Amino acid sequence: MANVPSDLKYAKSHEWVRVSDGLATVGITDHAQHELTDVVFVELPEIGRQVKAGEACAVVESVKTASDIYSPVSGQVAEVNKAVTDNPALVNTEPYGGGWLWRLKLSNPAELDGLLGPEAYAAQIQGT
Amino acid sequence: MKRTALFESHQKLGAKLVEFGGWEMPVQYTSITREHLAVRTAAGMFDISHMxxxxxxxxxxxxxxxxxxxxxxxxxxxxxxxxxxxxxxxxxxxxxxxxxxxxxxxxxxxxxxxxxxxxxxxxxxxxxxxxxxxxxxxxxASETTGALAVQGPRVAQFIDSVFPGPSLAGTVAGHVSELKKNQVARFRFGTAEVWISRTGYTGEDGVEIVAPNDVIVSAWNRLLEAGQPHGLIPAGLGARDTLRTEMCYPLYGQELDEHTSPIEAGLGFFVALEKRDFLGRSILAEQKAGKLARKLAAFKMTERSAPPRPHYTIWAVGSEGARLGQVTSGTQSPSLNLGIGLGYVPPESAAPGSLLSIEIRGKRAGAQVVRKPLYRKPS
Incomplete structure (x- = not known):
């Protein structure tokens, strides 16, 4: 059973968001990393890029396939996780910790209300 | 989608299932990388009943x-x-x-x-x-017959405990482990009989077992039990694909099709022109003697990049570089921890040492043609 931490917000497309001090940290869920299989390469957005909610801004490549990762919220990319570009397997081993992908400065915090809570996301992945 | 007799076993083992050639097959049980490395260092078992x-x-x-x-x-x-x-x-x-x-x-x-x-x-x-x-x-006999591939350097340590010899037909052998590469023999398994060959699609030592579907299910269970102490784990089609790509073994539909000849694919060794006439002989003889339009090359990425994938374009190096061909198989090699692939290019670009450029999602990354296979066992 995939781990769905209760303190995060989720996008239908399997990204999670953690907000603190106006900065949103984004990663992919435990369910997503399991479905993608062993991650071998991660391409992250450039710092300073303005992204819109739902926009593809990273690529996670597994042994089998390349997958776009979408930003659950809009904002400006403030920081990217260099540790995952060096060690892509972190996305598999610590999807909610060391495997985070990028941080952005929220431009429209109201978007957070449109994301799924842990129960709703858990229900979504149960059906798959 | 078709299912093999082992479908329920795969489900119980928590396999991730995918479509392959019209069959619902396990792509991995735990991790492609882990299953790949188990085959290279210990043992892995594949359900190949779809074949x-x-x-x-x-x-x-x-x-x-x-x-x-x-x-x-x-x-x-x-x-x-x-x-x-x-x-x-x-x-x-x-x-x-x-x-x-x-x-x-x-x-x-x-x-x-x-x-x-x-x-x-x-x-x-x-x-x-x-x-x-x-x-x-x-x-x-495809509908009623199943098959397993048990592959890895430790297979010979437990295979004889599952199939007591001596052989009943085929090669004369006291034990399965006495079979030499490419030999096949019939062995007893409980009250049933199975064909076992010393073959595989991974580049490792191992055997393939062919038997009626119900016998294959009991053989699978018995082998898992006997092999576990030796490091045997079930392995899916994901690892099967990365293992064969490292060995540069062709996969039908990727390196081979009805418009691609074995000579272009570098399989001339298996085309015996010296025997009397056979289907395709005159064209294959011409290709073997003359110049080919394209040849299958194996390449390694020379810089850190996303892994190459089938259908990616292969370019000559430099900004004016011509389009040379297409990647047919490509992946991240779990043994080498780097991008590897196969693809058709003009013969002059297929020589080991040639530099190529692979277009990966709009960006070009450097690669070099190497001698096959891409992976060699450390000696």
Missing amino acids: GEIYASGPAAESFLNHVLTNDARALAVGQGQYTLLCNQGGGTVDDLYAYRLAPDEYLFIVNASRIPNDFDWLQRQWAIFPNADQVRLRN
């Missing part, structure tokens, strides 16, 4: 084989197998397969899952116009 089994028998079976297949069937002693190809008149590949001589007048073909109906239809059409058709019988 087809076609029998050719009768007094004219050998000459029929030599008419439809590229390799020389006369080289097969009883209990011996060979890699061979089924070609059309144009030299294109109908399928690539293993042919085993089980008895003086009986052969078994192990063919690709996605090609079973096609192959059997093709063989029947060739049989219908074969001069000694009345002395050849063809039978498609």
Whole structure:
């Protein structure tokens, strides 16, 4: 059973968001990393890029396939996780910790209300 | 989608299932990388029941084989197998397969899952116009037959405990572990009997087991039990693909198709031009003697990049570089921890050392052609 931490917000497309001090940290869920299989390469957005909610801004490549990762919220990319570009397997081993992908400065915090809570996301992945 | 007799076993083991050649098959149980490395260092077991089994028998079976297949069937002693190809008149590949001589007048073909109906239809059409058709019988046993591949350096340590020898037919052997590469023999398994060959698609030592579906299910369970102390784990098609790509073994539908010849694919060793006429011979002979339009090259990425994938474009290096061809197979090599691939390019670009540029999602990354295989066992 995939781990769905209760303190995060989720996008239908399997990204999670953690907000603190106006900065949103984004990663992919435990369910997503399991479905993608062993991650071998991660391409992250450039710092300073303005992204819109739902926009593809990273690529996670597994042994089998390349997958776009979408930003659950809009904002400006403030920081990217260099540790995952060096060690892509972190996305598999610590999807909610060391495997985070990028941080952005929220431009429209109201978007957070449109994301799924842990129960709703858990229900979504149960059906798959 | 079709399911093998082991479908429920895969589900119980928590396999992630995907479609492959019309079959619902396990792509991985835990992790492709882990299963890959288990096969390279210990042992892994694959359900290959989706593959087809076609029998050719009768007094004219050998000459029929030599008419439809590229390799020389006369080289097969009883209990011996060979890699061979089924070609059309144009030299294109109908399928690539293993042919085993089980008895003086009986052969078994192990063919690709996605090609079973096609192959059997093709063989029947060739049989219908074969001069000694009345002395050849063809039978498609794919529906009722299952198969396993048990691969890895430790297989020989436990395989004999599951299948007590001596052999009952095929190669004469006291134990399975006495079989030499490409040999096949019949062994007892409880009250049943199975065919076991010393073959595989991984580049490691190991065996392949062919038996009726119900026997395959008990063999799978028994092997998991006996192999576990030696590091055996079930392995999915994901690892099967990365293992064969490291060895540069072709996969039908990627490196081979009806418009691609074994010569272009670098499989000339399995095309026996010296035997009498066979389907596709004149074109294959021309290709072997003359200049090819394209050749299959194996390459490694020379810089850190996302892994190459099938259909990515291969370019000559430099900003003015011409389009050379396409990647047919590509992945991240778990053994080498770097991007590797196969692809067709003009012969002058296929020589080891040649530099290529692979277009990966709009960006070009450097690669170098290397001698096959891409992976060699550390000695």
